[in-house]
Amino acid sequence: MDIAAVNALPYEDFVDVLGNVVEKCPIITAAVWSGRPFLSLAALEAAISEFIDALPESGKEGILRCHPDLAGRDLQSGSLTRESHEEQAGSGMGALNSEEASLMARLNQEYKERFEFPFVICARMHDKENILRQLFARCQNERAVERARGIEEVKKICHLRLQSLVLPDNRL
Numbered sequence: 618m619d620i621a622a623v624n625a626l627p628y629e630d631f632v633d634v635l636g637n638v639v640e641k642c643p644i645i646t647a648a649v650w651s652g653r654p655f656l657s658l659a660a661l662e663a664a665i666s667e668f669i670d671a672l673p674e675s676g677k678e679g680i681l682r683c684h685p686d687l688a689g690r691d692l693q694s695g696s697l698t699r700e701s702h703e704e705q706a707g708s709g710m711g712a713l714n715s716e717e718a719s720l721m722a723r724l725n726q727e728y729k730e731r732f733e734f735p736f737v738i739c740a741r742m743h744d745k746e747n748i749l750r751q752l753f754a755r756c757q758n759e760r761a762v763e764r765a766r767g768i769e770e771v772k773k774i775c776h777l778r779l780q781s782l783v784l785p786d787n788r789l
């Protein structure tokens with residue numbers, strides 16, 4: 618599907634196709650629909666990014682809270698969204714040994730207790746070793762730093778999910 622086809626989608630189809638580019642936050646897609654027609658995929662992505670940036674801190678933290686833990690309960694129970702499952706499996710979250718799994722669970726819990734939102738990282742850009750390193754390091758940050766960092770990671774996840782749904786802009 619190219620950007621022209623995206624622009625032609627009625628609201629329901631637009632949200633059906635693009636509603637999970639930010640994990641479990643179809644409201645973002647529903648909100649940017651009124652910004653069509655988008656001149657490019659980059660413009661659609663910018664509209665999503667601007668909507669997120671304009672949210673109050675509570676809204677940004679709400680987006681982070683919509684993300685399932687890496688190697689967490691949803692992965693174990695098979696209740697991840699398709700996109701999230703592919704991302705987590707691709708980064709080796711489904712193939713942790715028992716030591717890695719318990720370290721991941723402990724650090725995720727520690728992170729969540731400290732910040733009141735989960736650790737979010739664009740799993741497709743990292744392997745399991747690097748995810749563990751990042752989680753350990755980021756636990757030491759301040760809340761505002763991690764809120765901003767988590768949102769940056771949400772935007773990277775969104776970028777990759779959009780790329781898998783919409784053909785890249787024609788290079789002029």
Ligand SMILES: NC(=O)NC1=NC(=O)NC1=O
Nearest residue numbers: 685701704737738739740
């Ligand atoms: N807590 C997370 O970072 N979750 C995730 N990152 C991804 O890239 N996919 C996820 O489900």
